[in-house]
Amino acid sequence: MFLEFWRDVEALLRDALDRCGFPLPEADGKVEGNELLLEMSPHADLASTISFRLAPVLKKSPAEISRRLQEAIVLEGKGTVDRAEAMGPYLNFFSSGRFLESTVLEAAADDCWTGSMTERVIVEHTSANPNGPLHVGHIRNSVIGDTLVRILRRAGCRVDAQYYVNDMGRQIAIVVWGCGRYPLDGSKPDHAIAKVYIQANKDLAAAPELKAGVDRLMQLYEAGDPETAAKFREKVEYALSGIDETLGRLNIAHDSRRWESEFVRDGSTAEVLKALEATGLTGWEEGSLQLDLSGQGFEKKLVLKRSDGTSLYTTRDLAYHRWKAERSDRMIDVLGADHKLISGQLRAALRLMGVREPEIVIFEFVSLPTGSMSTRRGKFISTDELLDEVEAQAYREVTARRPEEGEEFRRAVAREVALGAVRYDVVRVSPEKATVFDWKAALDFEKLSAPFIQYSHARACSILDKAGSFGDFDPGLLSGPEEVELVKKISQFDLAIDLAARELKPHLLATYARELAEIFNQFYRASPVLEADPGVREARLALVEAARNCLRATLETLGIPALESM
RNA sequence: GGGCGUGUAGCCUAGCCAGGACAAGGCGGCAGCCUCCUAAGCUGUAGAUCAAGGGUUCGAAUCCCUUCACGCCCGCCA
Numbered sequence: 001m002f003l004e005f006w007r008d009v010e011a012l013l014r015d016a017l018d019r020c021g022f023p024l025p026e027a028d029g030k031v032e033g034n035e036l037l038l039e040m041s042p043h044a045d046l047a048s049t050i051s052f053r054l055a056p057v058l059k060k061s062p063a064e065i066s067r068r069l070q071e072a073i074v075l076e077g078k079g080t081v082d083r084a085e086a087m088g089p090y091l092n093f094f095s096s097g098r099f100l101e102s103t104v105l106e107a108a109a110d111d112c113w114t115g116s117m118t119e120r121v122i123v124e125h126t127s128a129n130p131n132g133p134l135h136v137g138h139i140r141n142s143v144i145g146d147t148l149v150r151i152l153r154r155a156g157c158r159v160d161a162q163y164y165v166n167d168m169g170r171q172i173a174i175v176v177w178g179c180g181r182y183p184l185d186g187s188k189p190d191h192a193i194a195k196v197y198i199q200a201n202k203d204l205a206a207a208p209e210l211k212a213g214v215d216r217l218m219q220l221y222e223a224g225d226p227e228t229a230a231k232f233r234e235k236v237e238y239a240l241s242g243i244d245e246t247l248g249r250l251n252i253a254h255d256s257r258r259w260e261s262e263f264v265r266d267g268s269t270a271e272v273l274k275a276l277e278a279t280g281l282t283g284w285e286e287g288s289l290q291l292d293l294s295g296q297g298f299e300k301k302l303v304l305k306r307s308d309g310t311s312l313y314t315t316r317d318l319a320y321h322r323w324k325a326e327r328s329d330r331m332i333d334v335l336g337a338d339h340k341l342i343s344g345q346l347r348a349a350l351r352l353m354g355v356r357e358p359e360i361v362i363f364e365f366v367s368l369p370t371g372s373m374s375t376r377r378g379k380f381i382s383t384d385e386l387l388d389e390v391e392a393q394a395y396r397e398v399t400a401r402r403p404e405e406g407e408e409f410r411r412a413v414a415r416e417v418a419l420g421a422v423r424y425d426v427v428r429v430s431p432e433k434a435t436v437f438d439w440k441a442a443l444d445f446e447k448l449s450a451p452f453i454q455y456s457h458a459r460a461c462s463i464l465d466k467a468g469s470f471g472d473f474d475p476g477l478l479s480g481p482e483e484v485e486l487v488k489k490i491s492q493f494d495l496a497i498d499l500a501a502r503e504l505k506p507h508l509l510a511t512y513a514r515e516l517a518e519i520f521n522q523f524y525r526a527s528p529v530l531e532a533d534p535g536v537r538e539a540r541l542a543l544v545e546a547a548r549n550c551l552r553a554t555l556e557t558l559g560i561p562a563l564e565s566m
Numbered sequence: 567g568g569g570c571g572u573g574u575a576g577c578c579u580a581g582c583c584a585g586g587a588c589a590a591g592g593c594g595g596c597a598g599c600c601u602c603c604u605a606a607g608c609u610g611u612a613g614a615u616c617a618a619g620g621g622u623u624c625g626a627a628u629c630c631c632u633u634c635a636c637g638c639c640c641g642c643c644a
Contacts, residue, residue, distance in 0.1 A: 034584060041587080049586055052625085062586095062624095090587065129644065169644050288642050299568080299640080306642040313644050337638050340570060364571065365638065372637090397606070417606085429579070432571060434637050441578070441593080445606055448579080448592040455606050463603050503583090511580065514591080525599095525608050544603090566606075 001103050001112060001491040003498060005080040009046050009093045010036055012081060016072040022065070025053035044085075044092030045488065051089050062089030095491075100484065101475040103491040107546030113553040115497055117156040119329035123149045126247065126254070126334075127164040130239035131171045132194030134246050135380035136437050137336070137366045137373050143426040143559075144363055145334040146252040147506040150557045155501035160328075163254040164320060167236045167261050169313060173217045174200050175239070176231050188384065190242025193235065198378040215308070222264065222310045232261075246383050251419055251559045263319035269311050272318045273304060275353045296348035317346060322355050331358040332504065337365055337434075361504050363431035369438070381437065391418035393443045394451075398566065413566045420450030420560035427558060428510040448514065453555060454563050456517035456524075460548035461564040463529050464541070473538035482523040483543060489519045490550045497557070506558075513554045520547050 013036050017024065024035050041047035051062035051069070058065060066086035073084045082096035106112040125145020128138050149161045166172065175193055178200030184192040204210055220228040240257075247253065263269050273289070276282055281292045287307030293300075304315045324331045335343055340362055347357040365372065373380040395414035402410065425442055429435055445451040478487060496512035499505070529540040552562040 037584080039584095039586095043587065047587090052586060055624090088587075166644065171644065286642080290642090303642050308642080310642090312642070317644095337571070339639090339644085341639050342644085344570090362571085367637080401604080401606070433579080434572065435578090438578080444593075446593075447606090449606085451606050455604080459604060459607085466603065507580085511591090518591090521607060524603075528603070530603050566604080 001106065001493065002495040005095050005099055005491070006038065006046060006495070008080045009038060012073050012075070012084065012093075013038075013048060013050070013069070013091070015074065016069045019072040020068050022054055022058060022069070025050060025057070041090075041092070043087065043090070045095045046093045048091045048093075049089070051091060055089075065089075066091045095488070097476065099491070100478070100487045103487055104475040104478065104543055104546050107490050107549055108542045110549040113154065113493065113549075115155040115494060115501070117152070117501065119157045120327070121152050121157045121159045121330040121332065122162055122324045122328040123152065123159055123332045124162045124164050124324075124334065125149075126243075126252075127166065128243065129166050129169065129171045129375070130190075130193070130236045130243065131175050131197045132239070132375045133188070133190040134243055134383040135373055135375065136368075136383060136386055137380070139250065139383050139386075139422070140363050140366055140426050140431075140435075141334050141336060142247060142250060142252050143423050144361060144431055144506055146250075146559055147423075147427050147509070147557075148332065148334070148361070148504060150559055151497060151500045151506060151509060154497050154553070154557045157330075157501070159255075161253075161255045162324075163240075163257045164317075165236060165240065165257050165259045166313065167232055167259050168218070168221065168264065168311070168316065170214065170218065171197070172232065172236060173214045173221070174204070176228075176235050177214045177217055178203075179231075179235055184238070188242050188245070189238045190240075190246070191382070191384075193239040193242070194375060194378070198376065201376050218310055219308060221261070224265065229261075246387075249387050249419065250383070250423060251561070258320060258323075260313070260316040260320065263316050263323065264311060268319040268323065269316050272315065272322060272353070276304065276318075276349065279352050281352065291349060293345055293348050296351065298345055298348060300345075302345050302349065314342060314346060314349075318349055318353075321346065321350055321358060322353070324358070325350075325356040331356075332361060333358045334361045334363070337362055359504060361431060364434035366435050366437055369436055386442065387418060387422060389439070390421055390442060391415055394418045394421065394445070397445060402566075409565075413563060416561035416563055417445065417451050417454065417566065420454055420555075421445060423559055424450035424453070424510060424513075427506050428514075430505070430507045447518075450555075450558075450560050451566075453513050453517040453551065454560065454566060456520045457548060457551040457555060457562050458564060458566045459524060460520065460544050460551060463544050464548060465564075466530060467541050470538050470541045473542040474535065475539060475542065477536050477539040478543055480527060482519070482526045483540070486519050486523045486543060486547060489516050490546055493550055493553065496554075509554065509558060513551075513558060516547075516551060516554060520551065523547075 036048055037050045037053060038046050038048050051065035054065050055062045066089055069091055070084050070086040075081060080095055080099040082094045085092045123145060126138065126142045128134055149159050152159045175197050178196040182196050182199055184196060217228060221232050276291055282289055288303050289305040290301040290303050293302055302314060303312060305311060343360050350357050368381065391414050394417040395410060398410045398413045496509055500508045527540060529537065529544055532540055555562040
């Protein structure tokens with residue numbers, strides 16, 4: 001679809017540059033992959049501003065360069081391109097009727113939504129400490145991570161979504177220690193663990209001498225004491241079962257878990273330490289092993305081993321990343337902004353060891369109107385609570401709109417609308433923006449939201465359902481402006497996926513989804529389908545089918561259920 | 567104090583990395599559209615010195631410098 005059009009335009013433009021004897025603009029290393037300066041434009045299907053770049057080199061006006069290029073373009077054999085026009089300094093390209101027709105045919109056949117990437121990718125996301133439930137800060141990690149997984153799969157990659165289980169940290173030792181003092185009540189496992197964790201922290205704050213008990217647990221666990229290991233394993237698994245349940249409500253599942261203790265037990269953490277010592281940049285300070293990263297631009301030394309001999313999160317993480325590097329072509333970590341510094345140090349240390357560095361997607365924090373969240377202090381809105389509230393609101397909405405439907409239908413719709421609303425609300429904002437959680441916005445199901453997109457899909461389904469089967473169609477009859485716009489937007493599915501997959505920007509797909517739904521709704525309003533004249537009716541039905549398939553593929557890639565009725 | 571990030575209409579956000587054709591959406595405001603395929607929809611309208619100041623450029627929301635505001639980090643926590 002659109003990527004093919006893009007490649008055809010590139011070929012035409014390169015060829016024209018050749019004919020004119022014009023050079024490619026200086027590749028200043030920044031324009032990588034787009035030295036022809038092609039961009040989306042409201043004035044064309046694809047536009048180039050290359051003439052501006054060439055003007056000082058050729059000592060000609062941009063308009064003249066565009067005119068010469070247009071004259072030099074030979075369309076022959078490029079079926080997706082209809083024409084090129086020099087519009088002042090700009091060079092505008094327009095897609096052909098044949099391109100639009102084949103887009104409708106492919107999309108209606110529902111077999112054009114997977115790209116051609118083939119890399120093996122490991123995406124690590126969520127990886128929350130198993131010391132309590134996911135809260136509304138964590139879901140940003142989970143939703144961005146899972147959406148990236150889905151986008152990369154859609155692009156063609158083989159993806160392994162991993163949860164890195166922090167079972168060796170102090171937090172977990174505190175949980176295990178706390179469980180020795182307080183029973184877990186019968187509530188949802190992750191919530192029950194949090195209660196003990198919060199109480200244990202209070203105890204420790206009140207009586208700091210108790211800390212020794214926690215330290216001792218950490219040492220025993222690191223040493224591999226079987227009884228301690230069983231306790232840790234049990235509590236962590238218990239918390240994870242609750243976390244998994246919540247993730248399930250969000251339509252998120254990991255393919256595998258890696259426990260950080262694995263990397264201590266199998267000796268790879270020790271190997272990493274050895275490899276780092278071989279760089280000559282490590283040293284012992286006050287009994288702890290530290291790595292000097294000043295050559296990599298980090299002032300602070302990185303502590304690799306505590307003075308009591310136990311390892312630290314970062315050291316184990318280095319072993320984990322070495323493991324991942326050996327098993328993937330791309331590895332991607334989704335991390336909160338608080339990990340910016342440490343992940344930079346991690347990359348620097350990997351560089352020193354000659355291990356490929358991960359691509360890191362950093363997202364800024366979600367805070368409450370009253371301030372930042374904290375599991376330790378019990379100050380958070382849990383994801384479960386959020387989903388419950390949104391679901392209740394969705395239930396009220398669907399009951400008001402579809403009173404004739406049964407309880408089961410309304411419950412099911414409410415659940416899927418709520419899940420979609422929460423996911424979309426998170427994914428639509430670019431990760432580098434800090435956000436403040438807002439109940440009112442979370443419960444708003446209007447235009448800039450998942451239900452808006454789900455609704456478009458349901459409308460398309462409704463039309464197709466009423467139409468039943470229909471015969472051959474001529475896509476050439478789709479010439480109204482709303483029809484053409486819709487086809488063009490459908491064709492851009494592969495572009496949206498490709499861009500989001502290469503740049504790891506899931507919010508680009510959220511934007512695409514909104515635009516697609518919006519254009520479908522405009523088409524819906526302007527173009528009767530079932531009552532259209534024979535011929536036009538079949539063509540429009542095919543377009544509705546194409547749009548339905550595209551909406552469904554887009555929603556699925558966003559992890560949002562594509563409801564057929566709501 | 568140092569590092570990183572953010573600042574776009576009353577509110578939330580896209581665009582910024584790869585500078586170019588009128589700064590794009592949503593919420594809220596105002597005005598319309600259901601004898602017609604689901605109105606969770608569609609149409610119109612008002613609302614922006616793109617934080618401030620300087621610079622680079624034929625051209626800056628976008629690049630550079632300074633300042634201000636907010637967030638995060640600077641732990642033998644994760």
